[in-house]
Amino acid sequence: MDKRRKTDEGHGHGHSHGYSNSYARPARLPVTVLTGYLGAGKTTLLNYILREQHDKKLAVIENEIGEVSIDDALVEQKHQDMAEELVLLDNGCICCTVRGDLIQTLHNIGKRFASGQVQLDGVLIELTGMADPAPVVQTFIVDPEVQRSFMVDNVVALVDALHGLEKLDESKGDVSKGTACAQIAFSSTVLLNKIDLVDQMQLDQVKKRIKELNGAAEIIPCQQAKAPMAKLFNVGCFNLDKVLEEQYMDESEFRQFYTPKMDKSVxxxxxxxxxxxxxxxxxxxxxxxxxxxxxxxxxxxxxxxxxxxxxxxxxxxxxxxxxxxxxxxxxxxxxxxxxxxxxxxxxxxxxxxxxxxxxxxxAHGAKDDGTGLGAWPWVRAPWMADVTVDQLRAEVRKLLVGIDLKTFTIGKLRASVETALGLNQGDLAERKSELTELVQAELANQETPTPAAKKQKVEVPKPGAQGKEKKDKKVKKEKKDKVEKVEKKSKDKDKKQKKEKHEATAEAEAMGEAEVEEDMETGDAPDAAPANAEEEGLEAEAPLVEPEPDEKEPEKKRSGLLSGSEDGGAGTKKHVDGGEKTMEH
Ligand SMILES: Nc1nc2c(ncn2[C@@H]2O[C@H](COP(=O)(O)OP(=O)(O)OP(=O)(O)O)[C@@H](O)[C@H]2O)c(=O)[nH]1
Structure with a gap:
């Protein structure tokens, strides 16, 4: 929260509209709540208000949910500058999880407003498209400190004239999808936006549905959320009693028993x-x-x-x-x-x-031919953090009983743990290093190794500097050996070629023929390690244990042993076009 607070605690924002002398401090700050379904036009309206109301000192509270926050980029910079105060609550939905943050933010603004540290004419709160405005309204009647400094002036619901009807029908038929209806039911003004996208008949149909849900709200058809400011701001049109009457609810019921209408399917x-x-x-x-x-x-x-x-x-x-x-x-x-x-x-x-x-x-990665997007990284989904280490350990322990360690990989183990825990495949991709450590610990602790494991030499890299040093040495040695091997092969080949050439020349001299030179030019090049040998080694997932010497794979394949390299997950990935990229989290 408070990501873009423009004033430090206790310090005025320095940004001046040049009208401080004419500032008339309201007794309580009027609050305008902007609500409406996903994409209905709330941010468009916010930008419009900030543009139109540039002579007003406004605090803006924006709420955004989602794994990635975008709305800050959608509120144009010049409009951000027009807000006296800008607070982003992006850790959850304002109508449930971050209500405490909203209250805290209002307390902070209220204190500075009351002490004269900040001059304000009003507060704008933009809710997410999935939020029910009712609990936000509740905040203003249940918290005494909030009540002292603020009053809900207007709850403006945006309705998309093109998609609105469908959302309202869906919402009406299924209580679990009640958000769209609740947004209208708790509003005092409805902006029926995007009228450019529909004909009169469709417009009338949506209007009718809105009226059925809330007969008291004024409906203003508009485009690009352009409604007269006089209808939006400082209008004192929000009347909770009227709203509750329409909902057949009394205030005590509303205070105690109202549950936010959240569409859990989204x-x-x-x-x-x-x-x-x-x-x-x-x-x-x-x-x-x-x-x-x-x-x-x-x-x-x-x-x-x-x-x-x-x-x-x-x-x-x-x-x-x-x-x-x-x-x-x-x-x-x-x-x-x-x-x-x-x-x-x-x-x-x-x-x-x-x-x-x-x-x-x-199509992983941007490709030379212009296709492929670049590597979208995995984004940590909130529920991944919900799986505890103990749960992971328990699953790892179960899975390691009687398995064939020769073929078992971290990737396969991860997939099995995900299945066991009812997650989507790939959900635990980010926790591969944790899984690796758990496997290491389990293998090291196994008092009675499985028959398969007994036969095998289990390599458990030691964590810490010592282990790393050992690994580095091993890698260096492998490289050196490889170079020497290639050089030796190359020398042997040279020798062989020289010998053959010598013999051929002798033979040609003897036979008086000259074509032999040509034959030599088309001969095999000296054996060398393929240019992309390292990458090829990384492509295959490392087995958990080192195979017996008689079935040795190339060393490269084992260098990632228990280091969590896996396909299908995060970490170092090989691209379909042969490039290698590290996916960020
Ligand atoms: N055709 C048309 N498009 C509009 C109108 N008003 C807004 N839009 C567009 O609709 C899209 C969504 O508008 P936003 O203002 O971002 O909607 P929002 O309600 O803030 O969206 P969320 O915060 O994601 O719920 C944008 O591309 C706007 O440019 C309008 O009157 N007509």
Whole structure:
């Protein structure tokens, strides 16, 4: 939270609108809550308000959920500068998990406002598209300190005229998807946005549905969220009694028993990585999901800020189902990290995690021919942290009983642990080093090794400097041996060639023929290790134990022994085009 607070605690923000003399301090700060379903136009409205209300001193609280945060890039920099105070709550949803953070933020603002440390005319709170505004409203009536400094002035619900009806129907028919309805039910003003995308008939239908849900709210049809400021700000139109009356609820019921309407079927997958994105490949990748109605219906929202190859400007992408809005925006800052960020929000996102995070359907890495996205790294999903070390240890222990250590690999073990714990394949990719350590500890502790293990020499690299030193020495020795081997082979070959040449020349001289030289030129080149031998060695996953000398594999393959190298997971990966890239987390 407080990622972009513009004023240090106790210090004014220095940014002046040049009207301090005319500032009339309100008794309580009016709060405008912006709500509305995913992609309905909340950020568009926020940008519009900040632009239009530049003579007002506003504190902005933005809430964003998702593995990757994008909205900061979507609120234009010049508009960010117009806000007196900007606080991002991005550790969860404001209507449930970060309500405490919201209260804390309001306390901080309230204290500085009351003491005159900061001059403010109002507060804007932008909720996530998945948030129910009711618990946020609740905050303003249950917390005495918040109540002293603030009052809810207006709850503005944005409705997408094109997709809104479908969302409301879905929401009405299924209580577990009640978010869209709750957003309207708890609002005092509804902006029926994106009227450019529908005809009058569709507009009337959505209006009718909104009225059914909330007869008291004013409905304002608009485009690009452009509604008269006089209808949005300092209007004192939010009336909790009226709202509760419409919901057949009394205040005590609302205070004690209201449970937020959260659509649990919606989740997100985020990607954050460096590198250049190939525009063409990226569009093809999107086409696969957004060009067809049947897949696009699952993608409620896709947002991205990308570093496109060949451009010094940020590329911003915004999709709501099949609708794509995209283009180059401001230039990347000179010292700014050119990081790609993309988030997919919708239904059925988790089963698609692998394909969405690995890029264009398994085309790992940007390729010379312009296809491939670059390596989307694995992004740590929150639930991975929920699996405890004890759970992992217990599964590892079970799996190590009676296994054939010769063929067992960390990758296979990881996959088995994931299956045992009911996770998706790849979910534990980030915890491979933990798994490796657990395996090492288990193997070292095994008092009665399995019959298979008895026969085998189990190599357990020792952690710490000593182990590393040993490993380094081994690698050096391997390299030296290899070079010597290649040199020796090369010398032997030279000798052999010279000998053959000598014999051939002698023979030719004897026979008076000259073609022999040609034959020699087409002869085999000296044996040498393939240029990409190292990579090839890394491609295969290392077995857990060193094979017996009689079945020795090339040393290279064993150099990653128990170091957690695995295919299909994070870490060092070999690309389909032969390149090797380290995936970031
Ligand atoms: N055609 C059309 N597009 C609009 C209109 N208003 C906003 N948009 C576009 O709709 C997309 C979503 O707008 P946002 O303002 O980001 O929506 P949001 O509600 O903040 O989205 P989330 O925060 O992700 O829930 C953007 O690409 C906007 O440019 C409009 O009136 N007509």
């Amino acid at each position: 989740s997100n997958v985020g990607v954050r990585c460096e590198g250049q994105v190939m525009m063409f490949a990226f569009q093809q990748f999107l086409d696969r999901y957004l060009d067809k109605e049947e897949t696009a219906k699952d993608f409620l929202r896709v947002k991205a800020v990308l570093n496109i190859a060949g451009s010094d400007r940020k590329f911003v992408l915004q999709c709501v189902h099949m609708l794509r809005n995209q283009g180059f925006t401001e230039p990347w800052g000179k010292t700014e990290k050119r990081e790609n960020r993309i988030i997919f929000i919708g239904r059925g996102m988790q089963p698609r995690r692998l394909e969405l995070t690995e890029g264009a359907g398994g």
